Amino acid sequence: xxxxxxxxxxxxxxxxxxxxxxxxxxxxxxxxxxxxxxxxxxxxxxxxxxxxxxxxxxxxxxxxxxxxxxxxxxxxxxxxxxxxxxxxxxxxxxxxxxxxxxxxxxxxxxxxxxxxxxxxxxxxxxxxxxxxxxxxxxxxxxxxxxxxxxxxxxxxxxxxxxxxxxxxxxxxxxxxxxxxxxxxxxxxxxxxxxxxxxxxxxxxxxxxxxxxxxxxxxxxxxxxxxxxxxxxxxxxxxxxxxxxxxxxxxxxxxxxxxxxxxxxxxxxxxxxxxxxxxxxxxxxxxxxxxxxxxxxxxxxxxxxxxxxxxxxxxxxxxxxxxxxxxxxxxxxxxxxxxxxxxxxxxxxxxxxxxxxxxxxxxxxxxxxxxxxxxxxxxxxxxxxxxxxxxxxxxxxxxxxxxxxxxxxxxxxxxxxxxxxxxxxxxx
Ligand code: 4AD
Ligand code: MG
Numbered sequence: 001x002x003x004x005x006x007x008x009x010x011x012x013x014x015x016x017x018x019x020x021x022x023x024x025x026x027x028x029x030x031x032x033x034x035x036x037x038x039x040x041x042x043x044x045x046x047x048x049x050x051x052x053x054x055x056x057x058x059x060x061x062x063x064x065x066x067x068x069x070x071x072x073x074x075x076x077x078x079x080x081x082x083x084x085x086x087x088x089x090x091x092x093x094x095x096x097x098x099x100x101x102x103x104x105x106x107x108x109x110x111x112x113x114x115x116x117x118x119x120x121x122x123x124x125x126x127x128x129x130x131x132x133x134x135x136x137x138x139x140x141x142x143x144x145x146x147x148x149x150x151x152x153x154x155x156x157x158x159x160x161x162x163x164x165x166x167x168x169x170x171x172x173x174x175x176x177x178x179x180x181x182x183x184x185x186x187x188x189x190x191x192x193x194x195x196x197x198x199x200x201x202x203x204x205x206x207x208x209x210x211x212x213x214x215x216x217x218x219x220x221x222x223x224x225x226x227x228x229x230x231x232x233x234x235x236x237x238x239x240x241x242x243x244x245x246x247x248x249x250x251x252x253x254x255x256x257x258x259x260x261x262x263x264x265x266x267x268x269x270x271x272x273x274x275x276x277x278x279x280x281x282x283x284x285x286x287x288x289x290x291x292x293x294x295x296x297x298x299x300x301x302x303x304x305x306x307x308x309x310x311x312x313x314x315x316x317x318x319x320x321x322x323x324x325x326x327x328x329x330x331x332x333x334x335x336x337x338x339x340x341x342x343x344x345x346x347x348x349x350x351x352x353x354x355x356x357x358x359x360x361x362x363x364x365x366x367x368x369x370x371x372x373x374x375x376x377x378x379x380x381x382x383x384x385x386x387x388x389x390x391x392x393x394x395x396x397x398x399x400x401x402x403x404x405x406x407x408x409x410x411x412x413x414x415x416x417x418x419x420x421x422x423x424x425x426x427x
Contacts, residue, residue: 001014001015001016002016002036002037002038002039003016003018003034003035003036003038003039003040003041003081004038004039005038006039006041006073006081006083006085007081007082007083009073009083010073010074010075010083011073011074012072012073013070013071013072013073013088014070014071014073014085015068015069015070016034016036016041016068016069016071016085017036017066017067017068017069017093018034018035018036018037018066018067019034019035019036019064019065019066019067019096019120020032020033020034020061020062020063020064020065020067020096021033021034021035021040021063021064022063022103023058023061023062023063025059028046028047028048029044029045029046029047030044030045030058030059030061031043031044031045032044032045032058032061032087034067034069034085035120035122037125039081040080040081040122041079041080041081041083041084041085042079042084042085043069043071043084043085043086043087044084044085044086044087045058045087045090046086046087049086049087049088050087050088050089051089054087054088054089054090057090057091057092058087058090060092060095061090061092062095062096062097062098062099063096063099063102064096064099064117064120065092065094065095065096066092066093066094066096067090067091067092067093068090068091068093069085069087069088069089069090069091070087070088070089070090071085071086071087071088072085072086072088073085074086099117100114100117101114101117101118101120101121112413112419112424113426113427114427115417115418115419115427116418116427119417122257123257123258124414126251126253126254126257126258127254127258127403127407127409127414127415128417129251129254130247130251130254130255130258130403130406130407131399131403131415131416133246133247133250133251134243134244134246134247134399134402134403134406135199135218135220135399136246137242137243137246137247137250138199138220138239138243138397139199139220140246141238141239141242141243142197142220142222142239145195145238146194146195147195147196147197147222148189148193148194148195148196148197149196149197149198149199150186150189150193150196150197150198151182151198151200152179152182152185152186152189152198152200153179153182153185154178154179154200154201155169155171155176155177155178155179156176156177156178156179157171157174157175157176157177157377158177158184158373158374158377158378159177159180159373160179160180160181160183160184160324160326161180161181161204161324162180162324163372163373165180165204165205165206166178166180166205167203167204167205167215178203179200179201179202179203180202180203180204181202181219181221181396182198182200182202182219182221183221183223183326183394183396184326184381185198186198186221186222186223186394187223187357187381187384187392187394188380188381188384189223190223190224190225190392190394191225191384191388191390191392194224194225194226195222195223195224195225196222196223196224197220197221197222197223198220198221199218199219199220199221200218200219200221201216201217201218201219202216202217202218202219202396203215203216204217206422207422208422209421209422209423210299211404211410211411211412212299212348212349212401212404212411212412213412213421213422214400214412214413214416214419214420214421215420215421215422216420217398217399217400217401217412217416218398218399218400218416219396219397219398219399220396220397220399221394221395221396221397222235222239222394222395223392223393223394224392224393224394225390225392226390226391226392227356227391227392227393227394228338228356228391228393229316229338229339229340229355229356229393231393232340232354232355232356232393232394232395233272233274233314233316233340234270235395236272236314236340236342236352236354236395236397237270237271237272237312238270239397240268240312240342240352240397240402241268241269241270244265244266244268244406245265245266245268247262247265247406248262248263248265248266249262255407258407258408259407259408260406260407260408265406267310268311268312269311272311272312272313272314272342273309273311273313273314274313274314274316274340275305275313275314275315275316276315276316276317276336277315277316277317277318277319277336278293278317280297280301280305280315281293283304283305283308284297284301284304284305287304289301289304293319294319294321294322295319295322296318296322296323297315299349302341302343302347302349302350303347303348303349305343306343306344306345306346306347306348306349307345307346307347309345310345311345312342312343312344312345312351313342313343313345314340314341314342314343315340315341315343316338316339316340316355317330317333317336317337317338317339317340318336318337318339318340318341319335319336319337320334320335320336320337323337323339325364325367325368325370325371325373326357326358326364326367327339327355327356327357327358328355328356328357328358328359329358329363337355338355338356338393339353339354339355339356340352340353340354340355340395341353344401344402344405345405346405346408348401348404348405349401350398350401351397351398351401351402351405352395352396352397352398352402353395353396354393354394354395354396355393355395356391356392356393357392357393357394358385359385359389359390359391359392360385360389361382361385361386361389364381364382364385365382399415399416400412400415400416401415403415
């Protein structure tokens with residue numbers, strides 16, 4: 001049986017397998033805290049109820065000792081989860097002496113060096129459960145809306161998001177790069193299947209040591225044929241709000257443990273506000289954070305803009321010069337592109353980037369030249385503009401950045417099991 005199911009076992013003796021989180025002794029009674037990955041329960045051991053060898057074994061229950069126990073389950077209104085167990089039998093499965101992570105404050109480097117153990121802490125396990133509920137809900141929504149999940153390659157011959165952050169590797173006698181985004185392949189898949197998405201790790205060799213940069217992170221990237229920028233933004237807001245509502249329903253306790261009231265997530269309902277890059281520039285001017293027209297925003301700019309809104313806010317129509325080669329210029333104003341970033345509230349910055357793609361072959365060829373991208377590597381991508389090219393759009397939603405906002409994390413590193421950061425490849 002698992003701890004999460006104990007509510008159905010009141011009045012019965014059950015067997016549980018798990019790890020000891022705490023041991024408190026008080027005369028002839030010992031209180032064992034037990035966790036099994038599904039929850040936590042208090043197990044009460046009474047000397048008078050137990051055989052001597054079982055009683056002695058409870059004394060050896062140091063932190064993270066793995067045990068198999070039998071216990072009588074009874075309701076206890078004061079206990080978390082409403083149940084407590086009276087110990088009947090205990091077997092030590094794996095001893096644990098001097099567990100390095102103690103129930104006290106540890107420095108973050110100490111914890112990151114022991115990430116393989118830190119994951120067992122209540123808060124970290126709750127974050128990972130929420131992460132699972134979130135990614136599952138994203139897939140559920142996409143599935144319901146008729147998107148086909150199609151996988152894109154990790155080993156690629158060329159860049160999607162600029163050549164400065166490519167992770168180089170060798171592919172037999174050739175150079176190859178780890179994927180920065182599945183987007184270009186997604187565009188081909190959208191022409192085959194209409195509405196598609198990939199869900200994959202992305203790699204960026206960014207020399208940025210900030211609270212929002214990972215070297216390896218996960219993105220869900222939907223791509224839609226016959227879809228313009230407006231259609232794209234509607235998809236973003238529906239997908240995100242529906243996934244957050246699902247997380248609020250499925251993980252209320254985990255959310256509270258991490259410090260987010262589930263009711264706040266239910267309030268994230270469309271439509272999200274939309275402002276243009278030009279309007280954002282005006283906000284920045286008022287905030288005393290003036291930047292020249294044409295430059296992309298940094299973290300302080302995004303924070304200043306998002307603080308004006310309760311909901312996530314779309315900033316659309318960025319300057320062409322600040323954005324990737326594939327973005328479609330606004331036909332009314334070619335100096336800006338039909339792109340948008342979604343900025344999270346509470347100063348968390350960009351969590352989604354996307355927009356409409358260039359569908360004209362000549363313009364795409366010109367952009368590839370301007371960005372110094374070799375024709376040969378993008379020949380196949382050009383084909384998409386030669387054979388039945390249509391308006392199409394898509395976006396990438398960063399899983400860890402979104403979770404950092406949802407869970408009010410100080411840093412994205414807690415939103416992924418094993419973070420890869422500048423200067424951190426281990427464990
Ligand atoms: O804005 P980005 O670079 O967009 C793309 O990659 C597009 N090709 C996506 C598409 O249209 N299919 O990245 C998208 C999102 C960002 O908004 C952010 O949430 C996340 O990916 N992201 C990162 N997350 C953590 N660490 C990093 N270094 C990140 N870089 C981007
Ligand atoms: Mg971006």
